[in-house]
Amino acid sequence: MGSNKTALTVYVTDGNALAMTASDNLKRRKPVDPSQPDTLVVGIGYSLTDSIYAWTQRSIDFGAPIPGDPTPIGVDDFLDFIGDSLRPWVQQIIFPEVNFTRDALYGHSSGGLFATYALINRPQMFDTFIAASPSLVLRNGTIMANVTRLLGDGMGIPGEVDFEFDGQNTTKPAVFLAYGSLEEFPQRRRTQNETQFWARRAILQRSRLGSLTHELYDRLVGSGKMRDVVIKEYPGQDHAGVGGSALMDGIAYFLDW
Known part of the structure; x- marks a missing residue:
């Protein structure tokens, strides 16, 4: 990406x-859709091991403790890292001449x-939230009740989260949810x-990946x-x-806005 982009x-x-x-998905899209906006992928990963998943650390960062494991939950720290350290580093240090919008x-x-936790606790942090097969049953399923407690139900429950958008993202969020038919009912x-x-x-x-989604x-x-919401x-x-699959379709959903 050059300057003034x-x-x-x-x-x-x-x-x-x-x-x-x-x-790779974005690279494949560009030749057949020249109107596609320039898009940067920021992969948030971990030190390389013999597994592509850092099971213990991701359970801390994602707020998804392994059953029976006394691993602490560091989901808010992880969100702070993205918002206060990673995003400024990408935008101000690596690509200082690029105007990042959504x-x-x-x-x-x-x-x-x-992604669901981030959506209901910090809805102003991202323009679009893409949650594929979210493991909502973890943490005893409490996140589902928190959706209504924090966001409200459109009727008698107003919600506790402040929807003042004063940062990069200035509109209510869009949400893409997905699951597979064989996740809950396998063959x-x-x-x-x-x-x-x-x-x-x-x-x-x-x-209950399908029904809870x-x-x-x-x-x-x-x-x-x-x-x-789709x-x-x-x-x-x-x-x-x-x-x-949901990553590719979620990106398409995000770009179409």
Whole structure:
């Protein structure tokens, strides 16, 4: 990006696993859609190990504790890092001559829980929130009740979050939600026997990824506080597949605004 450019930004959690997917998607779009605005992908990842997921650290940062693990929750610290350190570093140090306008936050699974937390606690922080297969059942499902407590229900509950937009993002947020049809209702794999299939099905159904994502959609729409909310089901896709598909469609949704 040269000087005097205007650009958008997509902040991608689990950057080790997903940032290149986002970058490649934008590169593929540009030749067939020259009107696409310049967009920067900021992958938020961790030190390289033999896994693309830093399980313990992401559970701290995303506010998604591993059951039975006394790991502390550092979700607010992580949001502070993005807003107070990472974003200024990108905009003022790396690309000081670029005018950054809108930005989006993407998260999948526990990252989707984090994106939801950010949305209801700091809705002014990003223009668009993209939550793919958010693990809303974690933390005993308390985040769902907090959606209504913080944002209101559009009727008798006004909501506790202040919607004063005085920073980079100046409008109510837009939200893209997604899940796969096989996440809650899996099909039996060819390599599974009946016992293995039903054990796997029981685990997935406890996560309630599809039904809770729909409930989140209903609560966000009912709050009347969002600029736009969409939900997309991916037929025939499981948890891993949704991570990439929703990232590409979520970016398209963000760019279209």
